[in-house]
Amino acid sequence: MTLTDAPRTTTQAKTLAAITFTVLAWASAFIGIRWVGQHYTAGPLAFGRLAVGTLALGAALAATRRWVTPTRREWALIVLCGIAWFGIYNLALNEAERRVDAGTAAMLVNLGPILIALFAGILLNEGFPRWLLIGAGVAFTGVVLIGIPSARNSHADALGVVLLIVAAITYAIGVLAQKPTLRRLPALQVTWLACAIGTITCLPWAPAFTHQLTDAPAGATAGLVYLGLVPTALAFGTWGYALARTDAGRLGITTYVVPPLAVLGGWIALDETPAGLALVGGAVCLLGVGLSRKR
Structure with missing residues (x-):
């Protein structure tokens, strides 16, 4: 290894660590939403x-004392990311999980990485690497396998399905809007701004939050705080760090690790025994992500 290779290797290791933390935290969010959603509405x-x-x-941003003034175009993209991914996505997903089983949710929300890979190739000039497309197809097949056992007994209503499609689309829009801003702006700054804009988007539900906060048990409120600190603040921060150093399409495909992890987490934490086909689907997801990383 040369002196030039050493910093690159360190950056790659940090990026991998950031991606790993992100998918673990986002997988835990599905379990957290399921629990907290019993006491807090969407x-x-x-x-x-x-x-x-x-x-x-x-x-965290104040501690770094680092701020780069966004251009008008960057402001527009950050606002779009905040409204779409942080605001609408969370509202849609929270409400959908009250109506649609986990398997159907996993299948529909994970249309998002496919959309990211396709539109990143067109809008961000990332192209269409063969292994990325192969990996995306294999990983999505795994998600379908995870969802089939639940879908067989699904009582999903039409609104729940529509909300999940909305979540998938706004997820993709958010990533595609965020990526160009990270070429110049610090990832932490972009993430904070987008999260703050998402919070403003959800302000109409602030009075209801205050009311439900007084009625919810301490455990549910602790779960809500966890969702805000780990899958939101920390995981979106590590996502932004990784996205600044990785193609959007390739990074999006790594989130196909989330459904099998959520299945395993539900098995452990909620005593929800997965079907054998779901376990097979999880293995196929991991295979697809691995294939997408080939060059």
Whole structure:
């Protein structure tokens, strides 16, 4: 290894660590939303989670004392990311999980990485690497396998399905809007701004959040704080760090690790025994992510 290779290797290791933390935290969020959602409805849950995340990210940004003034175009992209991914996505997903089983949710939300890979190739000039497309197809097949056992017994209503499609689309929009801003702006600054904008988007549910906060048990509120600190503040921060150093399409495909981890987490934490086909699907997801990393 040369002296030139050493910093590159260190950066790659940090990026891998950031990606790993992100997918683990986001997988835990599905379990957390399922639990907290028993005591907080969709809007108040989104507002509370984002408010906690905004405060935590703001404290971290203040500690760094680093600020780069965004251009008008960067402001527009950050606002789009904040409204779409942090605001609408959280509202749609929270409400959908009250109506749609986990398997169907996993299948529909994970249309997002496919959209990211396709539009990143067109809009961000990332192209269409063969192994990325192969890996995306294999990983999505794994998600379908995870969802089939639940879908067989699904009582999903039409609104729940529509909300999940909205979540997938706004997830993709958020990533595609965020990526160009990270070429010049610090990832922590972009993440904080987007989270704050998402919180503002959810302000209409602030009074309901205050009311539900007084009625919810301490455990549910602790879960909401966890969702704000870990899957939101920390995980979106590490996502931003990784996205600044990785193609959007390739990074998006790594989130296909989330569904199998959520299945395993539900098995451990919620005593929800997964079907054998779901376990096979999890292995296929991991295979697809591995293939997408080939060059």
